[in-house]
Amino acid sequence: MYQHTRFTTNRLGFFQKFRNFDYILLICILLLGFISLATMYSTDGGEVKFHTKSHFTKLAVFTLMMLVMSFINIKYWFSIGYLAYVAVVGLLVGTYLFGITSSGSQRWINLYFINLQPSELMKIFIIVCLAKFFHRMKLENVNSIYTILTSLIIILLPMGLVIVQPDLGTAVLIAISGIAVLWFAGINYKYFIYTILGFIISLPFVIAFLKPYQKLRVLTFLNPDKDPLGAGYQIIQSKIAVGSGGIFGKGFLKGTQSYLEFLPEKHTDFIFTLFSEEFGFVGSAILLVIYAIIIYRIVAIGASSRSYFAKIFCYSFGAAIFVFITINMSMVLGLLPIVGSPLPIMSYGGSSMLATMTGFGIVMSARVHNQQLIA
Amino acid sequence: MINSSSDNVKKLNSINRRMFITGSLKFFVMIGIVSRLFFLQVKENKKYLTLSDKNRIREWKLAPVRGEFHDYFGNVIAGNFEAYQLHVIPEQVEDFRYVIYRLKDLLELSDNEFKKVLKKKNEIKPWETLIVSDNLSWQKFSKINNHLYDLNGVKPVISISRNYPFKENFTHLVGYVSQANQDDIESTQAIKKNFVPGLKVGKVGLEKTFEEKLIGTNDIERYEVNAYGRRISQLEFQKGEKGKTLRLTIDTEVQKLANELLKDKAGSICVMDIYTGAVIAMHSSPSFDPNLFVFGISQDDWQLIRNDPMKPLVNKTLQGNYSPGSTIKPIVALSALENGVVNTNFTVRCTGKTEMYGQTYHCWKKKGHGYVSLRNAMKQSCDTYFYEISRKLGVDKLSETAKKFGLGEKVFGDLFDIEKKGLIPNTQWKKNALGRGWLLGETIITGIGQGYIQTTPIQLCLMTAQIANGGYKIYPHIVVDDKVKDQPIDKFTPLYKNSKNIKIIQDAIFGSTNEVMGTSYRSRIDNPKYQFAGKTGTAQVKKITEEERELDLKTFQIPYEQRDHALYVAFGPYKNPRYALSVIVEHGGNGSTTAAPMATKLFKLIIDRHKIRESLGNKKYLEI
Numbered sequence: 001m002y003q004h005t006r007f008t009t010n011r012l013g014f015f016q017k018f019r020n021f022d023y024i025l026l027i028c029i030l031l032l033g034f035i036s037l038a039t040m041y042s043t044d045g046g047e048v049k050f051h052t053k054s055h056f057t058k059l060a061v062f063t064l065m066m067l068v069m070s071f072i073n074i075k076y077w078f079s080i081g082y083l084a085y086v087a088v089v090g091l092l093v094g095t096y097l098f099g100i101t102s103s104g105s106q107r108w109i110n111l112y113f114i115n116l117q118p119s120e121l122m123k124i125f126i127i128v129c130l131a132k133f134f135h136r137m138k139l140e141n142v143n144s145i146y147t148i149l150t151s152l153i154i155i156l157l158p159m160g161l162v163i164v165q166p167d168l169g170t171a172v173l174i175a176i177s178g179i180a181v182l183w184f185a186g187i188n189y190k191y192f193i194y195t196i197l198g199f200i201i202s203l204p205f206v207i208a209f210l211k212p213y214q215k216l217r218v219l220t221f222l223n224p225d226k227d228p229l230g231a232g233y234q235i236i237q238s239k240i241a242v243g244s245g246g247i248f249g250k251g252f253l254k255g256t257q258s259y260l261e262f263l264p265e266k267h268t269d270f271i272f273t274l275f276s277e278e279f280g281f282v283g284s285a286i287l288l289v290i291y292a293i294i295i296y297r298i299v300a301i302g303a304s305s306r307s308y309f310a311k312i313f314c315y316s317f318g319a320a321i322f323v324f325i326t327i328n329m330s331m332v333l334g335l336l337p338i339v340g341s342p343l344p345i346m347s348y349g350g351s352s353m354l355a356t357m358t359g360f361g362i363v364m365s366a367r368v369h370n371q372q373l374i375a
Numbered sequence: 376m377i378n379s380s381s382d383n384v385k386k387l388n389s390i391n392r393r394m395f396i397t398g399s400l401k402f403f404v405m406i407g408i409v410s411r412l413f414f415l416q417v418k419e420n421k422k423y424l425t426l427s428d429k430n431r432i433r434e435w436k437l438a439p440v441r442g443e444f445h446d447y448f449g450n451v452i453a454g455n456f457e458a459y460q461l462h463v464i465p466e467q468v469e470d471f472r473y474v475i476y477r478l479k480d481l482l483e484l485s486d487n488e489f490k491k492v493l494k495k496k497n498e499i500k501p502w503e504t505l506i507v508s509d510n511l512s513w514q515k516f517s518k519i520n521n522h523l524y525d526l527n528g529v530k531p532v533i534s535i536s537r538n539y540p541f542k543e544n545f546t547h548l549v550g551y552v553s554q555a556n557q558d559d560i561e562s563t564q565a566i567k568k569n570f571v572p573g574l575k576v577g578k579v580g581l582e583k584t585f586e587e588k589l590i591g592t593n594d595i596e597r598y599e600v601n602a603y604g605r606r607i608s609q610l611e612f613q614k615g616e617k618g619k620t621l622r623l624t625i626d627t628e629v630q631k632l633a634n635e636l637l638k639d640k641a642g643s644i645c646v647m648d649i650y651t652g653a654v655i656a657m658h659s660s661p662s663f664d665p666n667l668f669v670f671g672i673s674q675d676d677w678q679l680i681r682n683d684p685m686k687p688l689v690n691k692t693l694q695g696n697y698s699p700g701s702t703i704k705p706i707v708a709l710s711a712l713e714n715g716v717v718n719t720n721f722t723v724r725c726t727g728k729t730e731m732y733g734q735t736y737h738c739w740k741k742k743g744h745g746y747v748s749l750r751n752a753m754k755q756s757c758d759t760y761f762y763e764i765s766r767k768l769g770v771d772k773l774s775e776t777a778k779k780f781g782l783g784e785k786v787f788g789d790l791f792d793i794e795k796k797g798l799i800p801n802t803q804w805k806k807n808a809l810g811r812g813w814l815l816g817e818t819i820i821t822g823i824g825q826g827y828i829q830t831t832p833i834q835l836c837l838m839t840a841q842i843a844n845g846g847y848k849i850y851p852h853i854v855v856d857d858k859v860k861d862q863p864i865d866k867f868t869p870l871y872k873n874s875k876n877i878k879i880i881q882d883a884i885f886g887s888t889n890e891v892m893g894t895s896y897r898s899r900i901d902n903p904k905y906q907f908a909g910k911t912g913t914a915q916v917k918k919i920t921e922e923e924r925e926l927d928l929k930t931f932q933i934p935y936e937q938r939d940h941a942l943y944v945a946f947g948p949y950k951n952p953r954y955a956l957s958v959i960v961e962h963g964g965n966g967s968t969t970a971a972p973m974a975t976k977l978f979k980l981i982i983d984r985h986k987i988r989e990s991l992g993n994k995k996y997l998e999i
Contacts (some may be wrong), residue, residue: 015589021626041836118897133960138382139382139385139386140391181769183393183397184390184393184397186386186389186390186391237430239415239423240426240427240430241418241421241427242412242416242421243415243416243420243422243423243426243427244414244424244426244427245416245420246416246417246420246424247416247417255432256427256430256599257427257430257431260430260431260599260600260601260602260607261430261599261601261602261603262430262602276412276416279414280416281412281416281417284412284416285412287411288405292405295401298396299394302394303391303394308383308386308390310389311387312390315390315393315394315397319401321399322401322404326404326405326408327457329408330408330411331411333408333415334413335407335408335411347799365540
């Protein structure tokens, strides 16, 4: 096999690394960061208050972190794959044992300098871990019982720890991240088809095991008008906010639904609703285009990477980010039941931002070191 | 190496194929999200915009300003005044307990009132207005204003409220307003439409009848509110329309005199223009102060009114069914003439009592009147004569004439829902109502206005007016309506067969007042300007036994409830009649001693006021 020995053997200089940066991706991320700051400013009622300041700090710190990460060789990220997974599982166990309880679920762990939500980190590190797992595997071994069982354990272990918090939504998202890797690793189509069929068949039984509030969410999704002031309130108000935005929106800082506090959770899960109300269909479409470019760039970086690890990570991360975005948007637009899932970068919340930025950091590292081979 | 690289190629092929599939899926999902956005934001935008406005805009309706009642001369009978109120918004008060106890001291609130205020406070949201007091005196209001410096969050407010400046004078006619209840809201569309908490609506009288015209329309304030209902900013203020002001035909001066005359008595006075049917005065006594009801009557005041034996709550003019007594005699005589039963030369010999069908009927004068003709019988109110002619006439013909002149029917139609029809009996009626045949003896006592026959004071007034105007139909009204053309077409149709008969009756009534031996001779006015003609009546409220007849008791010797009702109907000035009136004093004893003197005073005033009234009417026409 022909190889560009010049690049593989030579270590890249600092400025070469700079030159290798994906500036389109970087600009899009910064643009998104700026939009999210403006939106946060609007949720604070047009003043620089706690959420705006805090969001800005996190954005600045984590963007810097992402840039630092991109200078670190992709080999390094490959090498810590399992370790990182084990560490996050450890944090999840810690959360289970000593976590902070808030609004009925134990999701956060106090690390003295920051309150962390390890389940958010798991969304990314499960990809790193599984990408490493499949990196060296021969294609014929991919569909062996051993591989499938191991990868299932890797997925189910953190899922279980997150479900007991309880946080079904994040557990599902972790599973989706993991399954994305399995999909790109080349696990036989029939397993996916069987899983989907099995899921549909078992759905009634799953519903029977759901907690009452989870059942309520599903029922509310099916008919939000049944209890407009109770369970259906969030989704109805969200749809009103989005729908009343119109083509060009109500204008920056003029979203009455959020300004007058009709909109619940406007900082976090429903941030897109607020944005959509103020900037309308055009603004939302622009936001979607930015997200699309980001995902396209991630996939493109994957395609240009020489190492299999980088490739499978980028593809899976791109798919996972895409799923996070679509699930959040579908939820606020009334296409899916309410599951707590933040919109990457836009939503307020440090752990989610940390996880997303870590992902971007690895992707950027893959880009900078795209000729790097991993043995 | 070869092996591994071929495997690598396979792996790359696999991952790229799957990436292609994923990419296409992403594309379709993206399209799905965009189309959902398009559906919500572009297609359904109107719907959600409306919903969003519904969320954030809330309307506050304010009580409309009620239309007024004016008398014929423009004096305000029922108006609006600025009530001094005290509002507190609990949220804006730093130390609510301190402020409320301070207010208790300043306003001298009783413990009961104080408890009510505290209870109200617990029922409202902290940013809603708590009305501590809805009608403060000027003294207390200014006292509060002087102490405002340490009453944070207390707002002295001036609000519009109903006021009846003439107090008890117009109570039964105009009625009163009070807080609307569930029944009011359900029964009247206008109330439902304009309802706000604390809205006051007409409960009785014209206030109730003309509710739809008087009520006006709400002022509307539109506020932007947040999810918790707190007002953020005012978006719009829409001024409502004041209710229509109604001008009545009433002359306040006459009404006041009527009230004065009936002071401490139970009874009714009504005065009517005999050509236009305009009611000049209409009073029922005893009355009460309608202002008491505006802010809710206190239990003590209510018990006082309710338990009064003279029944102030009853509008005697319209609701009082009285035996007309001798005041019916003009109709009996007219009916007899019209039906050709008697002529002016027909005489009867009165010996004080007469036997008919085995029963003894007494004349009021024990010694009898001797030979009497129609004119004399009317003048001296000889019962024996009327026994005889009503026997000859028969009750059916009598009732026909009586009904023609407005007896036994509601005078004002639908104007007052409380108005009674009275009762003009005939043979058919008795068969239907009581299931028994008519007795001739009953015809005889009907001829002197006793027995089944019952009339209301306003009916007697209308009857007199229609005799006075020469026997033409009129429709009494109270409200000066611009649409005079809408009067019923049978207005001024003759009620007589021969106009001479009316003249004979008018002349006989004239004799009754202005000639010696006439029953109301002592109440006459000789000055032709004021000279009037009237017929007395004394209605028994119970059958007089033989022993009582022997005792011949004076009025003051009989217990109040058993005394006769005193009645008087009259019209004047005689030369050129214009006004008719009816007076009834419950248990007043004799018509000639109690009721007739009131008519004297009334006519003096009415005729003096006529010129003023006329000039006002003319001016009105000229302006148009």
